[in-house]
Amino acid sequence: MTLENQNQNQTPPVIAIVDDDHEVRETLCELLSSSGFTPIACESSADFLALGEPPAVDLAIIDLRLRGESGLDLAVQIGARYALPIVMLTGVGDEIDKIIGLETGADDYLMKPFNPRELVARIRSVLRRYGHGVNRTPSLPEHTIAFGTKQIDLQSRILLDQSGHEIPLTNGEYRLLEYLARNPSRVISRPELLSELGSDMERYVDRTIDVLILRLRRKIEDTPSKPVHLQTRRSQGYFFKLDAG
Structure with a gap:
């Protein structure tokens, strides 16, 4: 059974996308929607923090290079306040940021440009580690x-x-x-x-x-x-x- 055919009693995972690039947010929203998730687009840390206390999301995708701020700071805040999994997006040349990101609580990272299928697989893997009921297709x-x-x-x-x-x-x-x-x-x-x-x-x-x-x-x-x-x-x-x- 795929995410698109989940049991009606199981709510699709809600994924927050924190990225200041409008095109990236749109692309990720379309990708996640087609993969059975419910995406919420956020342009900044403030947008994410405005989602509520605690935010009603199952996972956050955060760009490390947010305009005028650091995605790492948001990751630290999330790690200190919520039991929320984080997948970070990083650009070429951000090796140090990737290490810091993982050490400040991020569960995984992916370098831009990324393979859409790999991102979806990483998200599902992280959600499973947190006990979210994500169904999977039995492998051959x-x-x-x-x-x-x-x-x-x-x-x-x-x-x-x-x-x-x-x-x-x-x-x-x-x-x-x-x-x-x-x-x-x-x-x-x-x-x-x-x-x-x-x-x-x-x-x-x-x-x-x-x-x-x-x-x-x-x-x-x-x-x-x-x-x-x-x-x-x-x-x-x-x-x-x-x-x-």
């Missing part, structure tokens, strides 16, 4: 990677346990897991993993890789201290096994 076998008792749904960008329940992953955790699973049974170096995560993470190499690996093991391994799937190859990198045997 070729859209999955199975390892142990778990399964990666490449189409919906989620990890499922043996009962078909989603195991919540951040965007960074998912990207790292998918890359490892797509390249099993070979040693993958830290620089290669860093390159896959993106150049914006360069100044956080050790912290980023170590934290993501630790978090992933806690979510995919029965005994994280004795990993079966995500193994370390000392002084070389990491090795991913699909078969636990």
Whole structure:
């Protein structure tokens, strides 16, 4: 079942779009409406904050470069006051802003120009992590990677346990897991993993890789201290096994 065919008892997610570009707002409103969401266009932080206390929205898309203000400031305000997921839009060359954005509470970011389908997929993934009942179309076998008792749904960008329940992953955790699973049974170096995560993470190499690996093991391994799937190859990198045997 797609978002367009949701159960009548389930209200479509309401998405606030905070962007000072009129054309961008119109484009995103059309995209989200056609994807089963209810968009609300906001030109500024003031427009968003005028939506209410708390705002009656399920997710906010915020442009980092708002006219005369910073989208980061709005993200900080939202993070301090509401349990509201945030997806940030950033322009080319805003690498530092992306890092700051993620560290100030944003759940995901996407660089302009972006692929519309990817933005919709990111929004759905973030909403699922927050427990919003977003339905998804069951993936075909070729859209999955199975390892142990778990399964990666490449189409919906989620990890499922043996009962078909989603195991919540951040965007960074998912990207790292998918890359490892797509390249099993070979040693993958830290620089290669860093390159896959993106150049914006360069100044956080050790912290980023170590934290993501630790978090992933806690979510995919029965005994994280004795990993079966995500193994370390000392002084070389990491090795991913699909078969636990």
